[in-house]
Amino acid sequence: MLNVGLIGCGHISETYFRSRDYFNNINITTCADINIETAKKCADEYNIIAKNVDEILEDKNIDVILNLTNPTSHYQTIKNTLLAGKHSYCEKPVSIKFEQGKELIDLANSKNLYLGNAPDTFLGAGGQLTKQIIDRGDVGDIKLGNFTFAFPGVQSWHPNPEPWFVEGGGPILDMGPYYYTMLVNLLGPAKSIKAHAKKINKIRKIGAGPKKDENFNVEIPTSYYIVIEFQNHSLIQGFLSFDVINHQSNYLDLYGTKGSIIGPDPNMFGGPIKVSLSEGGSWKEYSTEEMKLGKTNIFNSSGRSNEAATNANYRGVGLSDMLYSIENHLEHRCNGELVLHVLDMLETTILSAEQSITLQLRTSCKKTKAFTEKEINLITN
């Protein structure tokens, strides 16, 4: 089994430690953090070894670095990982700038190392079932669609919310990876993007922790309206926002020549998926509960307007698939080509809004491969 070293022992690390219960090849032996006390606490809790960042990169027993640092640290941490001769799997986004992402993917390719990146939610049962239904033609050719992710932002509960409101934060880099990767999974690569952005509040107040009631400046737009044209000519409209108190919009609606499909929450792994084939007609519901990566395993509500109270969350499958692919000399699913195309879409959205013009994407990618239950069985417990 390959050995995984974790860098960045923050909030999301618990999810990756839990993924060891679902997947049979995630062996996290060692952890590190810029703050060594954080690493030691994590090591004690999970009975692994704590090291500092330089030591973990030099450790000959570690094959893969799982990078769960903050987005602004992703680029340098991935670069150091690859230069140390190790494979890299990182949380989203791969970097906050397209040119940095491209450099990393070129570096990984030149060194014959695997570079994988979240999100992996498109590999869940919701994303896979929606893909199956679309690919077998039930709703005809998808021509139009809509998606929404909107909530008031993290400042009410997060003790350090500032990074979400400066360069490297914002709804596009934070939540866009889930929506864009899911859309590319369902529709193929994108062609062009036109976006419009707005900052609603110049100042926000921290609602929890030691800095409670302190104000901080919002330096970037916090809401985006987006229109994406895909290479298959479908036109999809999106709304990503940190400015909405509550709403009841669906996650991902796609409209085809024969009917409509309500796809999954791109931030999660389950369903149900709904299909309607006539005007005013009934909706047929497809459950994902019997599928390996769709069964509900989360029962406490996040309270977010977009999120169901119960959910399926199998984060870590992208890492597990990459580990399996390294051992079997296969292409992994959360691969550099897909990751770079999604990063291109993210940066193009931000630039389009800044420049008030439609921008063409610089990259393309292959259509994602279906992830069959047989393949999933190879990596699950």
Ligand SMILES: NC(=O)c1ccc[n+]([C@@H]2O[C@H](COP(=O)([O-])OP(=O)(O)OC[C@H]3O[C@@H](n4cnc5c(N)ncnc54)[C@H](O)[C@@H]3O)[C@@H](O)[C@H]2O)c1
């Ligand atoms: N929290 C979530 O719900 C969530 C969900 C999905 C994805 N993510 C992604 O996971 C990543 C981490 O998020 P989080 O919420 O766990 O953040 P966090 O702030 O809780 O934890 C990040 C950790 O990384 C450490 N760190 C930062 N820079 C470092 C560096 N250069 N070297 C070593 N350690 C460093 C910090 O000290 C901290 O312990 C982000 O990319 C985020 O987008 C988070």
